[in-house]
Amino acid sequence: MTDSDAYLRAWEPDNVIRYPRAKWIREFDAPAGTFPEVDFLPIDMSVVYTAYLEGARFDLYTRINLETGDEGTLALVVVGAVPSDKDDMLFCLDTASGQILLLGVSDGTLELVNSTFKALADFLYQFALFIDADTGGAGRGRRASALRAKLNGIDPKALADRESWWSIALMQLEGAKG
Known part of the structure; x- marks a missing residue:
């Protein structure tokens, strides 16, 4: 297990943003173990991830409900985006499973990014x-x-x-x- 100080050193203290970990664990169906042990995320990670969505089509932590036909509704929360395409390629937490999915907004695609938010x-x-x-x-x-x-x-x-x-x-x- 990595402690929060190690994450802060790796991501740099000025390059992190808090997310409501305790609230999400209480509110969402995803098992508590699927959440990171820290209550913050990096803001910018080179070309692979950004939480800096100012001016983008969706805000950080926006809730998106996707109708999936017979399966019902997939409840997602935006936790970041692909830096080169912040309006269209969103990293989303599936609030039921704890998985992180890449949502292609314009074409409606979903791709598994990580099995858990913690991962x-x-x-x-x-x-x-x-x-x-x-x-x-x-x-x-x-x-x-x-x-x-x-x-x-x-x-x-x-x-x-x-x-x-x-x-x-x-x-x-x-x-x-x-």
């Missing part, structure tokens, strides 16, 4: 450690492969599909030169 926080933490230690160069691909192995130990479902969000992000790092 998303753990992935972002490990990614921050990788960025902080990265010096570029020829060894980046090897270090990215080691990061993939560590992330796979945290949440193998997030990397099971070669076309998933995290798989593609890691492939780019593994193939990066210098």
